[in-house]
Amino acid sequence: xxxxxxxxxxxxxxxxxxxxxLEVDRRHGHNVVTDYAREEWLPKLLTWASLGNGITDDVPNxxxxxxxxGVGEGWRPEIPAVxxxxxPLAVDYGPPVVYLGEIAPGSMTNPVVTSIRINHSxxxxxxxxxxDVDITEFGLYAGYLDTVFYPEWETGxxxxxxxxxNPVVAYKSFIDPLTVGVVNTLDVQWEIRF
Amino acid sequence: MxxxxxxxxxxxxxxxxxxxxxxxxxxxLREVHNVFTxxxxxxxxxxxxxxxxxxxxxxxxxxxxxxxGLGTGVTFLESPEVGRLETPVKVNSSDYLAxxxxxxxxxxxxxxARFTREYGTGEISIATNPVVPVSExxxxxxxxxxxxxxxxxxxxxxxxxxxxxxxxxxxxxARFEPIxxxxxxxxxxxxxxxx
Numbered sequence: 001x002x003x004x005x006x007x008x009x010x011x012x013x014x015x016x017x018x019x020x021x022l023e024v025d026r027r028h029g030h031n032v033v034t035d036y037a038r039e040e041w042l043p044k045l046l047t048w049a050s051l052g053n054g055i056t057d058d059v060p061n062x063x064x065x066x067x068x069x070g071v072g073e074g075w076r077p078e079i080p081a082v083x084x085x086x087x088p089l090a091v092d093y094g095p096p097v098v099y100l101g102e103i104a105p106g107s108m109t110n111p112v113v114t115s116i117r118i119n120h121s122x123x124x125x126x127x128x129x130x131x132d133v134d135i136t137e138f139g140l141y142a143g144y145l146d147t148v149f150y151p152e153w154e155t156g157x158x159x160x161x162x163x164x165x166n167p168v169v170a171y172k173s174f175i176d177p178l179t180v181g182v183v184n185t186l187d188v189q190w191e192i193r194f
Numbered sequence: 195m196x197x198x199x200x201x202x203x204x205x206x207x208x209x210x211x212x213x214x215x216x217x218x219x220x221x222x223l224r225e226v227h228n229v230f231t232x233x234x235x236x237x238x239x240x241x242x243x244x245x246x247x248x249x250x251x252x253x254x255x256x257x258x259x260x261x262x263g264l265g266t267g268v269t270f271l272e273s274p275e276v277g278r279l280e281t282p283v284k285v286n287s288s289d290y291l292a293x294x295x296x297x298x299x300x301x302x303x304x305x306x307a308r309f310t311r312e313y314g315t316g317e318i319s320i321a322t323n324p325v326v327p328v329s330e331x332x333x334x335x336x337x338x339x340x341x342x343x344x345x346x347x348x349x350x351x352x353x354x355x356x357x358x359x360x361x362x363x364x365x366x367x368a369r370f371e372p373i374x375x376x377x378x379x380x381x382x383x384x385x386x387x388x389x
Binding site: 033037039045052058063065104110113115145194 | 202203204232238239240241242243244245247248253254293294299304305306309335337338389
């Protein structure tokens with residue numbers, strides 16, 4: 001991906017720890033798109049379950065799109081078989097306790113037409129509400145929020161932000177933790193290329 | 195260098211064959227790799243994202259694999275830059291695009307999806323053009339209804355693409371040795387996406 005100065009960098013994930021707006025630590029590198037994404041999420045997302053005929057509408061197999069980022073203090077190898085974070089952390093201690101950080105409106109952009117970039121900021125006052133946390137893993141989640149239109153056939157594919165266990169479509173981990181306190185912000189930039 | 199699992203690359207495979215009264219016509223099978231176009235990669239990058247989050251969430255695009263198109267062009271290369279079929283042929287008296295018949299997820303190609311379309315004896319080889327050497331194919335994404343009111347370009351049709359247009363842009367494109375479709379044959383087309 002390209003950094004703020006327009007220089008190309010390898011990798012497609014960056015987590016930047018800040019204090020008073022200034023960078024104090026950073027992790028950057030590749031990630032892994034999971035088997036769950038390839039086997040269950042994407043094939044259903046890009047296909048119609050049935051085609052409309054002018055009287056009936058097209059009906060998608062799934063409408064789950066990139067929507068949340070989660071963090072954890074565990075570690076798993078970056079291999080496609082990863083399905084869940086090892087040790088998810090709450091991003092908001094509520095109540096209710098929430099484990100998935102909703103990507104802010106307008107934070108999904110196309111740096112080039114064939115990729116999607118997600119930016120998200122976690123507040124230290126949320127992540128470290130119960131004390132400093134050592135972040136070593138991140139997950140990207142796909143789902144939707146539509147309490148009106150979605151029929152029962154998609155039950156089970158909607159994520160539950162109040163659950164610590166949701167399947168990830170992309171995963172990032174590192175050994176050396178980012179220690180987040182209440183005075184910090186944690187900025188995540190994640191890019192998926194096609 | 196990018197890791198293999200770093201992004202999402204779609205690999206597409208195409209096959210077609212003729213049948214006469216249910217029996218495969220010898221020598222008619224075509225099985226080729228093909229190209230996922232830049233238009234297709236751009237479509238995927240938008241499909242996976244929300245434009246805004248609310249209740250309901252608003253998608254960047256609702257288009258999904260919906261149409262197949264065939265042609266007789268012989269000079270286009272299977273390049274990601276392909277933006278249309280070279281020489282599209284009509285499925286019937288008015289349309290260049292035909293709706294996919296079935297979408298399935300066979301274990302044999304997992305993880306992936308399979309799109310199939312059977313062209314009847316009176317399709318492609320229509321009365322005004324009864325002998326057609328089919329040599330190119332395109333797969334197209336679109337949406338009808340559902341969110342069509344906001345997306346619709348063609349009032350009454352309620353889809354983004356115009357099936358009667360020759361210039362729609364495919365998300366995948368295949369070129370192959372010509373296969374001659376006449377009114378004696380049914381043409382079966384199968385397109386596989388693997389992730």
